[in-house]
Amino acid sequence: MTHDWSTADIPDQSGRVFLVTGANSGLGLETARALARRGARVVMTVRNTAAGEAAAEAIRAEVPGADLEVRRLDLADLDSVRAFAEGFDSPIDVLVNNAGIMAPPFSLSPQGHEIQFATNHLGHFALTGLLLDRLASPDPRVVTVSSLAHGHGRIFFDDPVGERRRSPVAYYSQSKLANLLFGLELDRRLRAASSPVTSLMAHPGFSSTGLLRSMNAQWRFIANLLVPFTTQSPAAGALPQLRAATAPDAEGGQYFGPDGKKERTGAPVPVRASAEAHDTATARRLWDVSEELTGVRFPLPATT
Template identity: 75%
Template sequence: MSRDWSTADIPDQAGRTFLITGANSGLGLETAKAVAARGARVVMAVRTPAKGEAAAAAIKAEVPGADLEVRRLDLADLDAVRSFAEGFDTGIDVLVNNAGIMAPPRSLSKQGHESQFATNHLGHFALTGLLLDRLQGPDPRVVTVASLASNHGDVYFDDLTGERRYSATRYYGQSKLANLLFGIELDRRLRAAGNPAKSVMAHPGLSATDLLQSMRPVVRFIGRVLMPLATQPASTGALPQLYAATEPKAEGGQYIGPRHRGEHQGPPVIVRARAEAYDPATARRLWDVSEELTRVRFPLPATA
């Protein structure tokens, strides 16, 4: 990356299909708009269809003729994820695992998993596994969106649900570290299988999105006051995942984030995750636990 990368560098995406989770707002909306503007067909997977339709209308107002489809997907419900995948009968060039919730009060999903781990990690893990054989085209990709919060959490294998020691921020960090462990291990397994798909990770730095909605009211209020002072727009925050999804030079296993201020802001560059994200033993353990919890088995060999 010899100069600042921007949406102007996105190649023609005509004939390619993107499935983007959480595409009705924030980073997902900006990603959907940018690739639609370059000719992609975009499936907007959203929890609330009415919000998805409103977002699609907003994109079409800026990108006349945008090829968009809104489909309901509740990532926190593994039964819903499986039903979504079973009803998805077309090929996908790029799967963008973007949706997420951040630091809510402790709650459990329908299947009894901590809500952030369920939505941010397990739902995307299951979705990717169930749709892996739908990846198509000359440059298929899975893009998983992590966060700087991965630097401040661990995978609490002895207390995944937070029953004993829940902290909203630490368990958000757990879910985001899980995203990285998953994405990097997925790349290892794709390579071992000789699968042409790439698994690329990205994070948005500090970006103004709707993630505050899941937080406690007092935290939301403080965040709304401070966020404009510390963050970059969602359109800029989406650039790392757009690079990961569309840049021909992007490689499997890479992690893309902002260039400036401790990866808080700026144009996308290749960055390095914390050392724990690259630990194969932890990744294999998480993978095995995730397959057990989701009952989704990937058609890929385990790594040594």
């Protein structure tokens, strides 16, 4: 008889180092908290270091002796991503690509990319490529966090900046589909290279997190009406990515999400991404575009 997977199932993580993006609130904070409780060293990357230090202190209050380091990283700004990678030379065991924004007012990144595509996808793509050689320990993993919204997404190769559409929800869905296309293509390339690194993915279902703060006023109003009736806590929403990051039986290419109705809430289990997420031609094209836009080339062979 099986039981629902919980943080009690996380093995002892003493001696292992996790880098969690967007770790000062929501899923990232809960991920950092759970890992610290199991003895991991957690590098918490944040845009606002004051907020990050406050989050770290909150964890230390619950987990005396928690081994935490707060580092500044703005994933929307590729210059910040490069500066972070150049200044971070420690080996890591697991990279958790968690940070994200959802349906904010239209804006562009410092490099001129639609802000959600820049933050949710391009920043994590670049970060992963720049840190790949630091993942050199037993059982190294990259965990990329997507969303149920990926199922409504498409990649706007003809309009990546949103000059014509400017739909915040459509571009959020695009970025979350990009997360899965990237994670699955990364898994294929790592396997082709016989790399020990594994690429896994997760989604939190419907979880009440700080993402609502980044939404434009119209969508935030609608979301706030629905949240009390449709969501689970951030701690529950973080379980799929925690399982992907720590479960001894998790395998490269797996995607974890809640086991409840329509994957909205529940215990974390392997789930199936949309057919679009498994489109290898789209994945290869997105990979090429992402390398061009970020200037980051992975030391991995292309898939066929």
